[in-house]
Each structure stands twice: as structure tokens, then as C-alpha cells.
Amino acid sequence: MQIALDSFDVKLLAALQENSAATNAEIGETIGLSASQVSRRRQKLEDNGIIRRYRAALDPEALGFTVTAFVGVTLGAHSRENARKFRNMVTAMPEVQEAHTLTGDVDYMLKVVVRDLKALSRIVNDELLPQEAVQHVKSSIAMDTLKDDNLLPLT
Numbered sequence: 001m002q003i004a005l006d007s008f009d010v011k012l013l014a015a016l017q018e019n020s021a022a023t024n025a026e027i028g029e030t031i032g033l034s035a036s037q038v039s040r041r042r043q044k045l046e047d048n049g050i051i052r053r054y055r056a057a058l059d060p061e062a063l064g065f066t067v068t069a070f071v072g073v074t075l076g077a078h079s080r081e082n083a084r085k086f087r088n089m090v091t092a093m094p095e096v097q098e099a100h101t102l103t104g105d106v107d108y109m110l111k112v113v114v115r116d117l118k119a120l121s122r123i124v125n126d127e128l129l130p131q132e133a134v135q136h137v138k139s140s141i142a143m144d145t146l147k148d149d150n151l152l153p154l155t
Helices: 007-018 024-031 035-047 080-091 117-128
Strands: 067-075 096-101 108-114 134-141
Touching (some): 007 024, 007 035, 117 134
Antiparallel strands (some): 067 108
């Protein structure tokens, strides 16, 4: 369900996207509202699921995660049960940062972040390929990341 957002809501969301650790007073100063008004609006946005979570943006390389790969997965047999099993497996894998169902030649696209190529090989060969529903796996390794902010284009 989509709720109506006014310009202050959009400004508040944009400010939170830039810095989710900002206080209500700091955001209010930026967008022209009092801290209590920001607090009420923020709570409404959280209650309505517009704000799903808050988190810190960590530097993967600084933490030893040097390989980002995009892994396309094609299932051999399409059924609700196979899709459920695959979804459950993927959501339980901490290396998978994103998982999308696609149209076209590939059924799923996974964004995987691991420490090295050996770890990627383990995921592909020991976790994905042994699944009986998985027919084909194709991975592409990112050589460089040009943009990684995941900010929605609110303005």
C-alpha cells in the first residue's frame, strides 16, 4: 500500500538516506521542521513500512571481502516447491547481499560478496549446483565498483 507523502516527508527520507544516524534535530534543521515534527513523521514512515530499517554502510574491502560476483541461476524444474526451497536457501546465505527473480533466460540473479575466489567457488559448487532444482549457474566477477549507494532517486 502506498501512502501519500508530502514534500517534508520526501526531504526527511532523503536526509535519512544520506545519514541514517542523523538526529531528529539535525534533520529538522536541514529540512525546516522541529525535532518533534520530524520524530512524528519518522515514526509514521516507520509504522507504514516506508522506512524498513537503519544500517551502517561498511567498506567490504576494508573488512577483507575482495570479490563481488553476480551469479545467475537457472532452475531446471519450475515449481512452487523448488522456488520456495531456493528462496529459503538463498535468504539463509550471508554472502548473498541481494537476490532477485528475473524474466528472461536467467531465473535468479544473486549479488554475492566473499573474501576470495575460493569462497565463491565453494558457494557455486557446494551450495548452488548441488540443489536438485538448479540446472545452470553462471557467475560474473565485478572488476571495479563504479557506484554503490543504493539510494532511491527521491528528488
